[in-house]
Amino acid sequence: MTPPDPFGELFGDASVPHEALRRQAFNLRWATQPADVIPLTAADPDFPVAPAVREAIARQARQGLFCYGPAEGLPAFRDACSRFSEERRHCPARPEQVLAVDSAAAGMRQVCAHLLRPGDEAIIFDPVDFLFQAAVEAAGGRVRRLPVDALSGELALDQLESLVTPRTRLLGICNPLNPVGRVLRQEELERLASLALRHHLVILNDEVWADIVYPPHRFQSVAALGPELAARCWTVHGFSKNYGLAGLRVGCVVTPDAAACAALAHSSLASTTMSGVSTLSQIAAVAALQEADDWLAAWLQHLRRQRDLAVAELGTMPGTRVRAPEGTYVLFPQVDHRGLEPEALTARLLERQRLAVVPGSPRWFGPGAQGHLRLVFSTSEAILREGLSRLQRGLEELAEDSG
Numbered sequence: 001m002t003p004p005d006p007f008g009e010l011f012g013d014a015s016v017p018h019e020a021l022r023r024q025a026f027n028l029r030w031a032t033q034p035a036d037v038i039p040l041t042a043a044d045p046d047f048p049v050a051p052a053v054r055e056a057i058a059r060q061a062r063q064g065l066f067c068y069g070p071a072e073g074l075p076a077f078r079d080a081c082s083r084f085s086e087e088r089r090h091c092p093a094r095p096e097q098v099l100a101v102d103s104a105a106a107g108m109r110q111v112c113a114h115l116l117r118p119g120d121e122a123i124i125f126d127p128v129d130f131l132f133q134a135a136v137e138a139a140g141g142r143v144r145r146l147p148v149d150a151l152s153g154e155l156a157l158d159q160l161e162s163l164v165t166p167r168t169r170l171l172g173i174c175n176p177l178n179p180v181g182r183v184l185r186q187e188e189l190e191r192l193a194s195l196a197l198r199h200h201l202v203i204l205n206d207e208v209w210a211d212i213v214y215p216p217h218r219f220q221s222v223a224a225l226g227p228e229l230a231a232r233c234w235t236v237h238g239f240s241k242n243y244g245l246a247g248l249r250v251g252c253v254v255t256p257d258a259a260a261c262a263a264l265a266h267s268s269l270a271s272t273t274m275s276g277v278s279t280l281s282q283i284a285a286v287a288a289l290q291e292a293d294d295w296l297a298a299w300l301q302h303l304r305r306q307r308d309l310a311v312a313e314l315g316t317m318p319g320t321r322v323r324a325p326e327g328t329y330v331l332f333p334q335v336d337h338r339g340l341e342p343e344a345l346t347a348r349l350l351e352r353q354r355l356a357v358v359p360g361s362p363r364w365f366g367p368g369a370q371g372h373l374r375l376v377f378s379t380s381e382a383i384l385r386e387g388l389s390r391l392q393r394g395l396e397e398l399a400e401d402s403g
Ligand SMILES: Cc1ncc(COP(=O)(O)O)c(C=O)c1O
Pocket: 043, 103, 104, 105, 106, 129, 131, 174, 178, 206, 208, 238, 239, 240, 241, 246, 250, 251
């Protein structure tokens, strides 16, 4: 007999709090769209977070104390992240190596600001989430892009060496890779690692998606390839994709050693109290890491069903090719744009079908996103089905109109 699934109802259609999302879900989502639009845009779940996280926040709120925390993060938070790094990512890291940051995105910016000087170059993937370019450029750096096949997710590793110049300082690794959904292979990580070692590059290692990986694929961290690599890695973890805590603004950076962590805390002004992470958010993150394993497993089960549904539906749409993501909850189908610019296609889908998706434009992902669009499936089955049927109608209509 199959045991009852205690979390099954958590991700059902009835669990999507529509009214609250319309008021509270920003960043291209429900609160920023007209009422009849379905947003499959920013990667942010449509469901309430794990009960253990809600309880931890409520407990702390009842106690009523909201004192200053330590600049680098609460001891309980740094301990929990250190254990998480060792146990889940197989990257041993002492608590003194962990800096609390107010989101993975902020961690990326702080690491780049700390390590790069104006004019320095960083090698990043293409396509990849816009935050890589934004973080490098905010520090005065310039990006050079390693092509990635936007459908298969394969990296053009033979071009890697040609991207290195005397100004190259940093290698940005996004694993699993948003938007193509690839989980990097051991051989790929070894080739990237070898480049970093030969050219003395630091690695901005973004693992914000690493809990969202579908079997048989398995996540492997570049920082786990050996102590030489760990000494070059500044690894960014987040709580938004795995546990849905984007609005709590919390993440962490695992730095090469305690001195590097103190230097990063200093350069990001955490030690002056001009930056830092809400202690309530850190308490919520600790509860997520320590008490929400079952919830995360159920979330992954739901996502896997959603992924399979979306891949099957997209496979039947005109002019569309798609590969199932190995990790993440984004899809990046190649879509015949019939001569339209990426933004023109998504504007048309919004206007005529009332569906919001992210265009495959350089602004969001780099020039390599050309011909694709991105949609998320971190919602309920009913919303996803409706979103996909709107996409299908939109693409059929476009095919008819362009003869
Ligand atoms: C690859 C990647 N890195 C970083 C982030 C930022 O995560 P957070 O919202 O936790 O700052 C995102 C969010 O979409 C992402 O996709």
